[in-house]
Amino acid sequence: MPVQHIVLKNCQVIDPTDIHTYLELGGFKALEQALGMPPEAIIAEIKSSGLRGRGGAGFPCGVKWELALKSDGAEKYFICNADEGEVGTFKDRYILQHDPFTLIEAIAIAALAIGAKQAYIYLRQEYHYLLGGLLNAIEQVKSKGYLEHVDLRVRQGAGAYICGEETALIESIEGKRGEVRFKPPYPPSLGLWGKPTVVNNVETLMNIPAILLNGAQWFNKIGTEKSKGTKVFSVSGDVAKPGVCEFVMGSRIDEIVVDWAQASDIKMVQVGGATGGIIPCEMLATPLAFETILGSGAITVFSHRRDPLDFITHTVEFLAEESCGKCTPCREGSEVMLEILERLASGDGRQEDIQTLEELASVMSLTSLCGLGQATAVPVLDTLRYFRSEFNHRIQQSIFLRSLRSQSISEMRRSK
Amino acid sequence: MPDKPEAQKRETLLALLQEEQEKNGCISEQFIAQAAESMGITVNEVYGVATFYSFLSTSALARNVIRVCKSVPCYFSNSQSVVDALQEELGILPGETTPDGKFSLLLTNCIGACDQAPAMLLNNELHGNLTRDKIAKLLKACL
Numbered sequence: 315m316p317v318q319h320i321v322l323k324n325c326q327v328i329d330p331t332d333i334h335t336y337l338e339l340g341g342f343k344a345l346e347q348a349l350g351m352p353p354e355a356i357i358a359e360i361k362s363s364g365l366r367g368r369g370g371a372g373f374p375c376g377v378k379w380e381l382a383l384k385s386d387g388a389e390k391y392f393i394c395n396a397d398e399g400e401v402g403t404f405k406d407r408y409i410l411q412h413d414p415f416t417l418i419e420a421i422a423i424a425a426l427a428i429g430a431k432q433a434y435i436y437l438r439q440e441y442h443y444l445l446g447g448l449l450n451a452i453e454q455v456k457s458k459g460y461l462e463h464v465d466l467r468v469r470q471g472a473g474a475y476i477c478g479e480e481t482a483l484i485e486s487i488e489g490k491r492g493e494v495r496f497k498p499p500y501p502p503s504l505g506l507w508g509k510p511t512v513v514n515n516v517e518t519l520m521n522i523p524a525i526l527l528n529g530a531q532w533f534n535k536i537g538t539e540k541s542k543g544t545k546v547f548s549v550s551g552d553v554a555k556p557g558v559c560e561f562v563m564g565s566r567i568d569e570i571v572v573d574w575a576q577a578s579d580i581k582m583v584q585v586g587g588a589t590g591g592i593i594p595c596e597m598l599a600t601p602l603a604f605e606t607i608l609g610s611g612a613i614t615v616f617s618h619r620r621d622p623l624d625f626i627t628h629t630v631e632f633l634a635e636e637s638c639g640k641c642t643p644c645r646e647g648s649e650v651m652l653e654i655l656e657r658l659a660s661g662d663g664r665q666e667d668i669q670t671l672e673e674l675a676s677v678m679s680l681t682s683l684c685g686l687g688q689a690t691a692v693p694v695l696d697t698l699r700y701f702r703s704e705f706n707h708r709i710q711q712s713i714f715l716r717s718l719r720s721q722s723i724s725e726m727r728r729s730k
Numbered sequence: 731m732p733d734k735p736e737a738q739k740r741e742t743l744l745a746l747l748q749e750e751q752e753k754n755g756c757i758s759e760q761f762i763a764q765a766a767e768s769m770g771i772t773v774n775e776v777y778g779v780a781t782f783y784s785f786l787s788t789s790a791l792a793r794n795v796i797r798v799c800k801s802v803p804c805y806f807s808n809s810q811s812v813v814d815a816l817q818e819e820l821g822i823l824p825g826e827t828t829p830d831g832k833f834s835l836l837l838t839n840c841i842g843a844c845d846q847a848p849a850m851l852l853n854n855e856l857h858g859n860l861t862r863d864k865i866a867k868l869l870k871a872c873l
Contacts, residue, residue: 389733401801404842439785440841442854472748472783475839488732489743491782507732550803550844557845588802588840614803614844628802632839638782 315562315569318536320544321520322560325412330447333454336415342460344523348423349463353383356427360522363530364542369395369478369515370586370610371685372541378512381502382428385510392430392464393506393513394421397438397483399475400587401632402612405546406516408558410437410444413520414451418466420519422455423526425464428512433464436483438471445470475636479684480513482638493640494684517546517611537563541603551615553577561602568598571615579617582700584625587612588632589689592696622701623708626694627655633690644687647678651694658705663712668698668705739769743779747786756790784838792827792834794872797851801840807847813837815862819869832873 328335336342348356361376382390394417398406409417417435425433437445448468455461474492476482481495484506505511521543525533536543541563550556553575561570567585571577580595585602586609593600593607602608616625634648651674654667675691682688698705732738743765750761757780766773780786798804798812813824813835820833827834843849846858852868 398842399840401840402803402844403840404844407842438842439783439854440838440851443856470745470748472744473785473838474783486744487741488737489740489745489779491778493782507734507737548844550847551806556847584802612844616806620806625802625806628800628805632801636839 315565317560317574318544318562319560320524320536321409321517321546322413322558323524324416325408328413328415330412330414331450333415333451333458336413337458340527341415342419342458344526345419345422345426345460347526348426353427353429356423356526357383359526359530360427361530363521363525363533364540365518365521365525365533366541366604367515368517368521368545368611370400370608372604372608375514375518378502378514379424379428381500382430382510382512385503387509388429389509390428390430391506391509391511392421392425392428392433393480393483393487393511394433394435394519395478395480395483395513395515396441397436397471397478398441398516398610399438399478399636400589400610400612401629402548402550402584402587402590402614403610404548404550405558405611407441407444408548409516409520409546410441410448414448415455416520416523417516418452418455419460420522421466422461422464423522424512424514424519425466428510430512431464433466434487435466435468436471436477436487437468438477439473442470474638475632476638476684476686479686482684483513484511491638493638494686496683538601538603538605540605541608545602545608545611547602547611547613549575549613549615551577551613552579552617552620553615564601564603566599566601567593567613570602570613571598575613575615577615577617579619580615581618581620582616582622584614584616584693585612586610588629589686589692591692592700594700622697622704623655623659626697627652627659629693630655630690633686637686641681641683641687643678644682644684644690647674647682647687648690650674651690658708658712661708661712661715663705663709665709665713667709668702671698736770740771743769743771743776744783747776747780751786751791755787755792755795757786757788759788762788790827791836792831794832794853795834795836795851797836797838797841798824799839799841799843799847799849799851800837801844803840803844804847804849809848811862812848812850812860812865815865816869819866833869 365375366372477492482492486492501511546560583593590609634652639645679691762776766776849858
């Protein structure tokens with residue numbers, strides 16, 4: 315399926331420091347249209363477009379908005395999740411850098427639809443260098459009178475991957491440790507300060523103005539049965555041309571990594587960040603969609619020079635470090651996994667290691683509180699499935715190395 | 731805004747700690763105690779927040795903070811060579827601060843610059859596609 319620009323259509327086209335370049339291309343027409351619509355009608359349009367969340371979980375956007383609109387209470391909040399911490403993901407950085415205006419317009423529409431008078435953009439600390447540009451854009455939008463119905467502020471994170479999880483993000487805005495909450499209740503009924511709150515990813519929001527202007531039917535015709543529209547991918551790793559691209563949902567992995575990013579030597583691809591699934595080179599024709607594999611749209615390519623054990627050790631190290639520590643399976647499980655993998659990588663593997671890793675993965679995915687712990691199993695099990703012989707080989711090597719070590723010890727004893 | 735005054739105050743805690751970190755390079759025990767008192771919350775609650783986030787530090791960081799990305803895309807783009815170059819230039823290991831208090835060298839998780847790997851943040855500014863020459867120039871510009 316082809317490249318199509320909905321989300322990125324203004325990137326590198328408008329001047330992100332000058333709102334007039336955005337207005338000339340029809341900017342804020344969608345908001346003007348929304349201002350003349352009842353909230354229910356806006357939500358109905360988004361619902362029938364089939365737009366799903368682009369942060370990784372894929373929850374239907376219109377349903378989220380509807381839940382918040384129907385929740386009791388006059389006070390509601392809208393949050394744009396710009397805490398892009400998923401390994402290999404940098405699409406939101408690109409969007410924030412090149413087109414803050416579409417995002418602000420979309421936030422203004424979302425706030426209008428759910429009845430929120432206060433909205434936040436939660437920007438990760440690692441993207442502090444984008445703050446000035448973002449604040450400047452908000453000021454320009456305000457001065458044109460497009461933010462009269464909502465007070466939009468930027469909150470900065472302080473370095474925590476887990477704050478991309480919506481309840482941890484909410485805790486962080488409340489000034490607390492970014493630990494996830496027990497769910498349900500979900501944020502649309504009980505969110506920021508206990509009030510109905512919608513949290514949407516940057517990329518999800520970027521689709522909103524286009525959907526309102528072109529109609530749900532237009533959007534609905536793009537993509538696959540369960541994945542409508544396009545997806546922005548962040549391509550990195552062993553490719554000639556890393557970067558951000560936007561393809562119609564259902565595009566094949568090889569269209570992106572081979573045709574677009576010009577990878578020539580592919581052993582495997584990880585899709586969706588640290589907790590994303592692994593696709594070996596034999597399966598590169600797999601389509602990218604919610605039905606198959608998608609996540610945050612991070613696509614990291616690994617050539618044959620890369621060692622799957624080295625890869626998974628580093629991935630689990632990341633997850634163990636970023637676990638918020640609230641629930642035991644994730645906090646302890648990821649540490650134990652790391653211990654086994656590091657031992658295996660250093661040539662001291664044991665016969666039972668693979669089975670222990672599989673058992674841990676299963677417990678963590680069944681009992682962890684949030685996506686981090688639940689999905690740690692995904693890359694671990696996938697690497698074990700597709701590269702099992704390499705793991706077995708390392709274990710055999712370990713056994714051999716151990717026998718050499720014990721041999722040399724007994725020789726040393728004899729020579730004494 | 732939250733309706734309860736306690737929550738209103740609490741909401742400002744993270745920003746308060748970030749400001750202190752920016753100003754003094756560290757969240758000291760005294761500052762934690764003061765913040766707890768002024769907000770009417772316990773010291774351990776403030777300490778909990780101060781130690782949760784990787785950009786807040788309870789030990790002193792230098793005026794120039796370097797954070798080298800060590801996550802998978804940078805790692806496989808030889809981020810270790812960046813760490814080696816910095817170690818040589820500065821004479822310190824990751825996690826340490828130069829004796830003159832000018833540089834702190836830290837390793838960090840994904841900073842969202844995988845298309846420019848290996849990458850690092852120097853005082854919150856992004857620098858990608860790093861080479862030895864580039865690193866030497868960046869350090870010189872800080873002095």
